Amino acid sequence: MKFWRSRTKWMAVIALAAVLVLTLAACAPPAEEPEEEPDEEEVVEVEVPEEIIGIDPGAGIMSATEEAIATYMLPQELIEGSDAAMTAELMNAIENEEPIVVTGWEPHWKFADWGLKFLEDPEGVYGEEEYIANIARQDLEEDLPGVYAFLENYYMTSEQIGEVMSMNAEDPDLEGNASEWVAENPDAVEEWTPEDPGEGGDVEILMVNWDCATASSYVAQEVLGEMGYDVTITEVDAAVMWSGVATGDGDFFTCAWLPLTHGDYWDEYGDDVVEVSKHFEGARIGLVVPEYMDINSINDLVP
């Protein structure tokens, strides 16, 4: 037949057959299902980080974490850094849904903004709820009674300090934020301002660069400024914050975590300072992970 003898026709038939075979292959179910890619949540479930992201070495939470590592026999290494560096790493991990463990505490703005959880601490290494105290040098009451009287009243609620910390997290203008917050919260300011504000003078607040400390120190600076004082904030590390007020080099600080987190500092300097008042109640430290991680206890950090 002429048709089958024509080369062109043969080629057409072969092409058609090839198309048919390919189409069938595409429609037919493959002999074996390829392994499903594990979804991200599953990846997080099995991985336990090799590091615990810490903060500045003088922080009480760092020595508590060394103790936790020994008590729970954790294989993780504790990494030193700062509040800001730890927060940046945490944010980065959360964006990529990666596993991470950090030294964490409340109050801190990151709890309001991100889904985080404290790991259970069955051995009680991190203690129970704590309070934050205002600590003054011994002669402050005598030298600057107005400042001392302000400190006696200077208590912040979780909502108040949370608002200031969130403002600071969004915009690093700490002074501007404090003055804006103070302007918007006349009731709080009235409660803190003593009837007799005193005569003004120079005041030095010592502070570690922890979010809660910056929030309360800058608000104190603003309110004392309105009372007529000239306030300097000096950033130091935790040991110097305590020793500086104990020796009278600084006037006060608003960030003593008691009884546990700063227990060692209290043992060393407690006799040489005045615990003026409670600044905050319901504080807490521990190891913190994002909620998407499938572990709940510090014991789960042992692979």
Ligand code: PBE
């Ligand atoms: N902190 C925040 C501090 C006190 C304030 C819990 C990180 C610490 O010494 O650990």
